[in-house]
Amino acid sequence: MKSDLQFQFLADVPGHTLRIKREFAGPRDLIWDCYTKQELLEKWFAPKPLKTKTASMEFREGGHWHYAMYDDEGTEYWGWTDYIAIDPQERYTTRDAFSDATGAPNTDLPVADWVITFEEAGDRTIVRTVIDYGSPEGLQTVIDMGMEEGLGATYVTLDDLIEILKG
Template sequence: MTVKMEDNELVITRVFNAPRELMFKVWSEVEHLKHWWGPKGFNWGFAELDFRPGGFFHYSMQSPDGYLMWAKFIYHEIEALEKIVWDNCFSDEEGNIVRPDFSDQFPLKIRNVLTLAENDGKTTITLRGGPIHATEEERSFFAGMFESMKEGFGNTFDQLDEYLAKV
């Protein structure tokens, strides 16, 4: 996995031992997402997915020490097997966008662009994500979280690798 910060965006590239069709499914179906998305050790609670441009993915997770987290994706563009564009946000139980408990400087929305490319039965994903409609303070805070995000996505994608081996 390669991870870098480029133009105030986190850019992650990783190769998975799975065909692109399966990789698209694990990003677009709640039955799959619940098995790998999110911080390691968190348990899934609520999950509702409306996978279409203008749709959303609203979910909750709970940490081992009991912290309950709500979040939401808002989908903008979907090209089957090729690309998914969404905003990632923290939310409340009703799906309203809120700031996370850990910072009042974390951007309200992170625009993510996921692309998938298959070669010899393996899929390379590239995930680019960065704040939109953010203040300079919010963009700076986001950039300062690089190491934390690198570790978090590394763990999340390790969980995806483990899940892909089972499906």
């Protein structure tokens, strides 16, 4: 990652949302394509060491993306994204659910509403992602799940945490 690219990650638990802002070193039409074209989206959506595969995708209002993030041991994390509203190159909204290989929704886990906006900034693009888990309990469920998986991590300091919370 280029160190001068803005990155902001905020969690608002009482408001049950995550807000992520990131700048990219490319024009808006190109960044839009990376989010909305299957062959490009699959190349970056799952962070290493995970990879992304698509069962089916139709990027249109009322369409969906049925996908999995998977690792080398064969563990698959399936998701189902419904495309709700699309305003080309400006923003799109989705409803994102945990799923399985057949596309059946996992009703034990919360559904999240995503709003993704794309703003031109010279030859760069700022992408804002707001993920709303619907309720504090919904976000808590996702947090607890993440903690159980216990990905190795380094710790931030209390001062960092307070800065994050103040936003």
